[in-house]
Amino acid sequence: MENNKVEVIVVGAGPAGVSAAITLARAGKEVLLIERGDCAGDKNIFGGTIYAKQTAEIFPKFWLTGPIERAITEQKIFLLTDYNSTQFSYKYSSKGAYKAFTVNRAKWDKWCCNQAEKEGAYYAPKTLVKELILKDGKVIGIRTEFEEFYSDIVIIADGVNSLLAKQIGLRKDIKDTDVSLSVKEVIKINKEKLEDRFNVDEEDGCACKILGGPLKDKFALGFMYTNKDTISIGYSISLDEIKKYKIKPYELLDELKAHPTISAYIKDGETIEYSSHLIPEGGYKAIPKLYDNGVMIVGDAAMLVNNVHFEGTNLAMLSGKIAAETAIEAINSKDFSASSLSKYYTKLKESIVIKDLKTHKNTIEIIKKNIHTLSSIYPETACEFIEILTEADGIEKKVKYRKFLKDIIKKGVITSSIPLAILAMEKCLKR
Ligand SMILES: Cc1cc2nc3c(=O)[nH]c(=O)nc-3n(C[C@H](O)[C@H](O)[C@H](O)COP(=O)(O)OP(=O)(O)OC[C@H]3O[C@@H](n4cnc5c(N)ncnc54)[C@H](O)[C@@H]3O)c2cc1C
Numbered sequence: 324m325e326n327n328k329v330e331v332i333v334v335g336a337g338p339a340g341v342s343a344a345i346t347l348a349r350a351g352k353e354v355l356l357i358e359r360g361d362c363a364g365d366k367n368i369f370g371g372t373i374y375a376k377q378t379a380e381i382f383p384k385f386w387l388t389g390p391i392e393r394a395i396t397e398q399k400i401f402l403l404t405d406y407n408s409t410q411f412s413y414k415y416s417s418k419g420a421y422k423a424f425t426v427n428r429a430k431w432d433k434w435c436c437n438q439a440e441k442e443g444a445y446y447a448p449k450t451l452v453k454e455l456i457l458k459d460g461k462v463i464g465i466r467t468e469f470e471e472f473y474s475d476i477v478i479i480a481d482g483v484n485s486l487l488a489k490q491i492g493l494r495k496d497i498k499d500t501d502v503s504l505s506v507k508e509v510i511k512i513n514k515e516k517l518e519d520r521f522n523v524d525e526e527d528g529c530a531c532k533i534l535g536g537p538l539k540d541k542f543a544l545g546f547m548y549t550n551k552d553t554i555s556i557g558y559s560i561s562l563d564e565i566k567k568y569k570i571k572p573y574e575l576l577d578e579l580k581a582h583p584t585i586s587a588y589i590k591d592g593e594t595i596e597y598s599s600h601l602i603p604e605g606g607y608k609a610i611p612k613l614y615d616n617g618v619m620i621v622g623d624a625a626m627l628v629n630n631v632h633f634e635g636t637n638l639a640m641l642s643g644k645i646a647a648e649t650a651i652e653a654i655n656s657k658d659f660s661a662s663s664l665s666k667y668y669t670k671l672k673e674s675i676v677i678k679d680l681k682t683h684k685n686t687i688e689i690i691k692k693n694i695h696t697l698s699s700i701y702p703e704t705a706c707e708f709i710e711i712l713t714e715a716d717g718i719e720k721k722v723k724y725r726k727f728l729k730d731i732i733k734k735g736v737i738t739s740s741i742p743l744a745i746l747a748m749e750k751c752l753k754r
Contacts (some may be wrong), residue, residue, distance in 0.1 A: 324352070324353065324445060327472045327473060328416045328464075328471075328474065329353040329471070330347070330353045330354065330475050330654050330700055331352060331355070331474070331475065331477070331647075331654075332354075332355045332472055332477045332478070333356045334353070334477065334479055334481050335357075335358075335456035335482055336363035336432060336435075336436050336446070336448070337367055337480060337622060337639060338432075338622065339379075339480040339621040339623070339640065339643040340358075340480030340643060341514050341640075342381045342441050342641075342644045343436040343480060343644065344444040344643075345435075345442050345444065346444075346651075347647045348439060348442040348444040349443075349649075351443075352616040352654060353445075354444045355445045355446075355447060355472060356436065356445065356446050356447070356475070357447045357450050357452055357472075357517055357695050358446070358447070358448045358449075359450060359452070360448060360449070361448060361449055362405075362429075362436070362692060364429040364430065364432025365377060367429070367432055367478075367600075368428060368505070368598040368600045369372040369505075369600070369635070369636070370546050370548050370602060371426075372423040372425055372426075372558070372677045373678045374422065374423050374549065374634070375420070375421055375423060375635075376422075377637035377696060378424075378553070378637070379640075379642060381640055381644065382438060387423060390431055390434050391425075391582060392425040392549075392550035392551050393425055393523070393526060393549055393551065394423075394424050394527055395421070395528050395529065396416070396421075396523060396527040396528065396529070397412055397413065397415070397416040397521070397522075397528075397530070398413045398529075398532075398533040399529060400531070400532050400533075400534070401531060401533045401584060402701060402702035402705050403533060403534065403535040403539075403585075404536065405536065405580075407583075408582075408706065409705035409709055414684075418658070420662060421624055424630070425548045425549060425555070432604050434552050435463065440474070440611045450467050452465045452481070453461040453466050454466050454490055455466060455618070457491070461659070462476075462491065462616065462617035463617060467680060469680070474653075475619065475653070475654060475659045476619070476653060477617060477618045478619050478647070478650065479618060479621070479624050480620075480639075481601065481623050481625070483497070483502065483601045483603050484601070488620050489624075491615060491618065493611050493612050493615060493620060494657040496664070497603070497605075497609075498609075499566065499665070500562075500563050501605030501626070502603055502604060503542075503560055503561045503562060503601070503602050503604045504600075504601055504629075505558070505599060505602055506555030506559075506573060506576050506598070506599045507555055507556065507576075507597075507598050508555075508557060508597070508721060508744045509553050509594070509596035510553060510555075510589050510592035510593065511593045511594075511595045512553065512554055512591065512592040512593075513552070513591070513681050514552040517736060521549050521588070523549065524537055529547075529548075529549045531545075531546060531548070532633070533546065534697065534698050534701075535587075535701075535702035536578075536579065536584075536697060536702075537579050537703075538579065541560055541561075541568065541570075542561040542691050542694055543575075543698075544548055544558060544559060544561065544604045545557070545560070546558065546559075546580050547584075547585070551597030554588065554589055556576075556589060557574065557576060558575070560575070561604065563581075565750065568632070572623030575608040579623070584730045602623075602628060602630070603626040603628045604628065604629075604630045605626055605688060606629070606684060606687055607681050609672075610627070610677075612662040613667060613668050613671070614665055614667050616659065616661045617664075618664070619641040619650070621646045622638070622639035622642055623635065625642060626640050627680070628679060629679050630687060630689040631683045631686050631687070631702055633677075633707060638675075641674060641675070642676055642700060642751055643670060645670045646667050649664060649666050649670065652666065664689045696736070699716075700736055702732050703734075704731055707730070708727065711723050
């Protein structure tokens with residue numbers, strides 16, 4: 324690197340930044356990847372699963388050499404009432420292609436950065452970017468605590484708060500309704516016990532989503548993921564709901580952990596990690612302008628998270644890759660203007676990133692409006708139905724069926740479900 328100048332600087336070594344850096348390095352471009360943490364992953368928390376398809380596009384066959392915890396072979400949905408639960412499970416054979424894996428972000432991000440370095444990217448950890456350097460309305464570099472670095476293009480991959488995108492007016496302060504807070508614990512547990520409780524083979528794992536119970540009537544979703552010998556458990560909740568209900572986030576997590584269904588999975592475990600983080604959830608409507616002269620924004624910084632399908636890392640990686648490909652074209656044509664970099668957004672619109680976010684542009688709104696039905700009435704109804712089906716309590720079945728039907732009509736399950744389904748389909752199909 325001569326005179327602290329490279330072709331591209333990438334700020335932030337999460338999934339978005341690493342994908343951008345590695346794509347540029349592979350094309351022989353000079354790229355500097357900067358991360359404020361001691362090592363990448365230090366300040367990252369997530370549920371969570373990475374998705375095989377997009378990850379393999381950047382790291383082919385990563386499951387053979389990367390620090391994977393478990394391959395997901397079962398997806399579970401828990402519908403909780405105050406004390407009981409109904410569970411749905413989709414189990415797939417580990418003989419088929421793996422679709423998702425749990426990872427520990429501290430180990431995973433570090434491994435990803437090592438790959439980027441091996442491919443030729445300069446990597447600068449423990450380096451906080453304080454601000455972008457601008458000249459004549461164009462981003463020409465970055466300023467750290469100690470020195471300045473210059474580049475033709477800066478790719479901003481600094482995550483959900485993106486102070487850098489705010490500095491140049493591409494992002495405003497995030498609205499409470501467009502972001503959720505996630506709190507999470509990692510619970511250490513005997514490996515055999517974990518495999519028994521989740522009914523998974525060695526190396527296989529389970530991803531669980533949790534609705535209702537202590538989270539009922541709130542726009543909140545719980546999760547549990549199996550790692551090698553730990554369980555990640557937590558939930559995310561909209562920031563406006565935290566304020567509205569004056570929720571103490573860790574108390575609510577304790578309530579979730581104490582629910583009889585959930586506590587059976589984690590009992591005898593020891594909490595070894597406690598963390599919280601924001602997740603963008605504004606979706607399509609909250610996406611800011613993603614490029615300007617000499618600059619592009621990727622990943623969470625660009626608000627590219629699909630909350631309806633629990634996807635973030637894959638969209639981050641894909642947006643990082645597409646931004647890097649746009650940068651490569653710009654370097655080859657020596658045109659770093661906003662008009663040249665606008666191709667990034669054009670390509671993003673043709674990809675699943677924007678297409679999927681657009682499909683769900685109204686879904687969160689619909690879910691929020693119907694949260695009582697989804698998180699309270701559905702779990703109760705499902706549990707009542709299973710009880711009727713399985714209980715031999717001497718009461719005539721006809722009497723029970725009549726009561727059940729009367730109850731669900733009274734609770735509005737049918738009347739609320741039909742318009743909900745029609746509305747959801749109509750909104751999803753309409754582009
Ligand atoms: C609890 C939780 C559960 C989740 N579960 C899932 C899941 O199961 N699957 C999934 O796909 N996604 C999940 N997500 C979302 C996913 O974690 C994010 O979408 C993804 O990490 C975004 O990647 P990114 O690279 O854009 O940002 P980040 O991963 O946030 O990385 C940004 C990086 O920039 C660095 N940085 C920030 N500012 C500076 C600066 N000024 N100078 C230098 N470095 C800086 C940070 O230290 C960080 O390393 C979850 C998120 C949370 C919080």
